[in-house]
Amino acid sequence: MSQFEGTKVRTTVQPDHSGHSDQGGHRVSVQDEFWGRYIRLVQETVIPYQYEALHDRVAEAEPSHAIANFEIAAGRRQGKFGGMVFQDSDVAKWLEATGYSLSIRRDPELERQADDLIDLVEEAQQADGYLNTYFTVKEPGKRWTNLQDCHELYCAGHFIEAAVAYYEATGKDKLLSIMRRMADHIDSVFGPEEGKLKGYDGHQEIELALVKLYRLTGEEKYLKLSLFFIDQRGQEPNFLRQEWESRGRVTHWGGQTDHIDMAYNQSHIPVREQTVAVGHSVRAVYMYTAMADLARLTGDEALREACLRLWNNMTERQMYITGGIGSTHHGEAFTFDYDLPNDTVYAETCASIGLIFFARRMLELTPNAHYADVMERALYNNVLGSMAQDGKHYFYVNPLEVWPQACTCNPGKQHVKAQRQGWFGCACCPPNVARLLTSLNQYIYTEHSDMLYTNLYIGSELRTTLGGKEVKVTQSSKLPWEGIVTLKVDPAEAGMFGIALRIPSWSGKVRISVNGELLPALDALEQGYAVIRREWQPGDIVELMLPMEANRVYAHPELRANAGKTAIQYGPLVYCLESADNREPLSSVSLSKEGTFTEFYDEDLLGGAVVIRAAGCRVKEQSWSGGLYSITRAAVQPVEVTAIPYYLWGNRGSGEMKVWIPE
Numbered sequence: 001m002s003q004f005e006g007t008k009v010r011t012t013v014q015p016d017h018s019g020h021s022d023q024g025g026h027r028v029s030v031q032d033e034f035w036g037r038y039i040r041l042v043q044e045t046v047i048p049y050q051y052e053a054l055h056d057r058v059a060e061a062e063p064s065h066a067i068a069n070f071e072i073a074a075g076r077r078q079g080k081f082g083g084m085v086f087q088d089s090d091v092a093k094w095l096e097a098t099g100y101s102l103s104i105r106r107d108p109e110l111e112r113q114a115d116d117l118i119d120l121v122e123e124a125q126q127a128d129g130y131l132n133t134y135f136t137v138k139e140p141g142k143r144w145t146n147l148q149d150c151h152e153l154y155c156a157g158h159f160i161e162a163a164v165a166y167y168e169a170t171g172k173d174k175l176l177s178i179m180r181r182m183a184d185h186i187d188s189v190f191g192p193e194e195g196k197l198k199g200y201d202g203h204q205e206i207e208l209a210l211v212k213l214y215r216l217t218g219e220e221k222y223l224k225l226s227l228f229f230i231d232q233r234g235q236e237p238n239f240l241r242q243e244w245e246s247r248g249r250v251t252h253w254g255g256q257t258d259h260i261d262m263a264y265n266q267s268h269i270p271v272r273e274q275t276v277a278v279g280h281s282v283r284a285v286y287m288y289t290a291m292a293d294l295a296r297l298t299g300d301e302a303l304r305e306a307c308l309r310l311w312n313n314m315t316e317r318q319m320y321i322t323g324g325i326g327s328t329h330h331g332e333a334f335t336f337d338y339d340l341p342n343d344t345v346y347a348e349t350c351a352s353i354g355l356i357f358f359a360r361r362m363l364e365l366t367p368n369a370h371y372a373d374v375m376e377r378a379l380y381n382n383v384l385g386s387m388a389q390d391g392k393h394y395f396y397v398n399p400l401e402v403w404p405q406a407c408t409c410n411p412g413k414q415h416v417k418a419q420r421q422g423w424f425g426c427a428c429c430p431p432n433v434a435r436l437l438t439s440l441n442q443y444i445y446t447e448h449s450d451m452l453y454t455n456l457y458i459g460s461e462l463r464t465t466l467g468g469k470e471v472k473v474t475q476s477s478k479l480p481w482e483g484i485v486t487l488k489v490d491p492a493e494a495g496m497f498g499i500a501l502r503i504p505s506w507s508g509k510v511r512i513s514v515n516g517e518l519l520p521a522l523d524a525l526e527q528g529y530a531v532i533r534r535e536w537q538p539g540d541i542v543e544l545m546l547p548m549e550a551n552r553v554y555a556h557p558e559l560r561a562n563a564g565k566t567a568i569q570y571g572p573l574v575y576c577l578e579s580a581d582n583r584e585p586l587s588s589v590s591l592s593k594e595g596t597f598t599e600f601y602d603e604d605l606l607g608g609a610v611v612i613r614a615a616g617c618r619v620k621e622q623s624w625s626g627g628l629y630s631i632t633r634a635a636v637q638p639v640e641v642t643a644i645p646y647y648l649w650g651n652r653g654s655g656e657m658k659v660w661i662p663e
Contacts, residue, residue, distance in 0.1 A: 043104070066088065067120075081134055086155055095159075160179045241262065284334070487542040
């Protein structure tokens with residue numbers, strides 16, 4: 001009996017082309033005022049802008065070289081490989097976002113651009129299925145000789161994800177066929193069999209992509225290959241260390257070195273033995289995502305327990321209030337528990353996106369509102385804040401405190417930017433944002449048995465089967481500005497099943513009614529969800545009322561960077577101070593301990609947002625009579641402090657910003 005026997009997958013491929021995404025047996029379309037604006041921004045501005053950037057046609061942006069590399073590999077032009085060794089992945093992520101966008105709304109011109117690009121990718125593919133422009137153009141004959149550094153499997157993984165998304169959206173299988181040939185080639189090179197490489201990539205990604213390919217095609221070999229990569233990682237003798245030794249201890253990035261850090265890419269010990277999130281944060285969460293997928297599909301209890309340990313360590317000891325992870329720019333990595341500096345932070349956009357991937361897989365593994373709380377936190381704050389309101393400028397690093405002069409003059413803070421950039425030589429984050437926002441419908445609900453779990457309160461329409469009945473659920477939401485959510489439940493005929501509503505960690509005393517009748521007080525939640533199990537009738541209406549008010553948030557006593565400080569949160573949104581509202585230096589501003597908050601909606605603030613004001617005080621600079629230091633404290637004066645949503649900062653010019661405020 002196969003270890004995968006009994007796993008539920010689609011063994012025949014039947015894509016849906018109605019403008020909805022088919023995920024796990026249900027279809028969801030986003031119909032939300034707040035998020036609809038950003039999805040349209042991605043469709044109308046971000047995807048076209050990134051297409052031009054990938055073609056090196058944006059004057060103010062760094063050259064991408066990504067399309068040029070494929071043209072050289074395909075023989076359409078002469079030239080040298082340009083950009084990073086993983087430059088191919090930017091093309092893949094653009095194609096994936098395009099697939100999701102086309103599943104929302106068909107666009108003949110966008111589809112033509114994608115099809116032309118897929119033709120180019122096919123021309124660049126080698127006869128044996130191998131696809132990677134760096135090794136085709138720059139180092140032919142050296143494939144699979146530097147898995148530690150050169151991202152071959154990582155790039156393949158992103159193209160597999162793109163192929164699945166594009167096929168499900170359009171029914172066109174050219175890219176899917178290309179990547180199945182590549183996946184089959186990889187399967188011929190790697191595995192436990194005699195003569196195959198016992199290796200794995202230095203940057204995880206292929207593992208989660210192979211699971212997607214397996215779920216689409218039903219081909220068990222893809223799931224087995226994913227599990228092989230996860231199982232092999234960190235085993236002794238260590239493959240990546242042996243590979244490095246065989247190269248004369250030479251790395252792609254730094255030449256010869258006497259030290260290699262196996263924890264950097266989570267290959268220091270086998271994954272089932274790992275207890276603490278370490279190393280490069282994006283690699284970590286991509287791997288954890290695949291681990292959770294495999295734990296669910298194979299029933300591997302040790303893998304599930306490892307996911308839980310790593311999730312708890314990461315989100316309870318190493319995550320910023322904004323949902324950012326990875327506290328140092330040295331290796332874009334985790335450091336240690338409670339080490340979360342605000343001004344030298346890294347919190348890469350891709351890392352939060354990977355955290356959202358992981359959270360969704362954990363929700364599919366086990367329904368628990370904590371996973372959705374973190375997903376919501378990362379989405380509304382770190383991810384959304386990484387993109388400017390024009391859709392053409394981006395943060396790679398997402399700080400919680402900015403002093404523009406320090407970003408320029410202090411070598412330890414130069415990775416932090418006071419304004420978003422047009423593009424990056426290493427442009428992994430912008431297309432990652434595009435593919436997440438266009439696939440947002442995949443994160444709103446999960447299903448377990450006959451229970452529908454509502455994880456995100458985003459206006460949407462769901463069609464699924466619950467309790468043996470076809471059901472349509474229409475959600476309307478006024479978040480993040482008002483805490484009013486309505487679900488209209490429409491089974492084709494009366495049926496018994498459950499609806500579980502997440503009670504957010506930020507909410508106070510909630511009220512829930514069904515058809516206008518208030519439910520009893522929620523004394524007992526099930527893993528953070530209010531569960532309503534009843535015989536549903538067509539047209540039943542569920543209303544969820546979440547108290548929305550500004551609150552002070554405090555950090556764990558061991559989180560030294562935030563000692564004596566507070567942050568402001570309103571619903572799922574973290575707030576910050578900007579010098580545009582509060583005058584510089586922000587270091588002179590503090591909040592009154594007993595002061596209350598005043599909230600009002602400002603329709604003129606960057607498309608409209610709730611603004612929060614509070615009593616505070618400011619150091620009177622003119623009262624300072626000493627030199628650099630004095631035994632006399634400066635006088636203070638009362639001021640009104642203004643806070644705006646963190647995701648909006650940096651859209652009104654360069655200036656200071658801070659999330660954590662002295663109290």
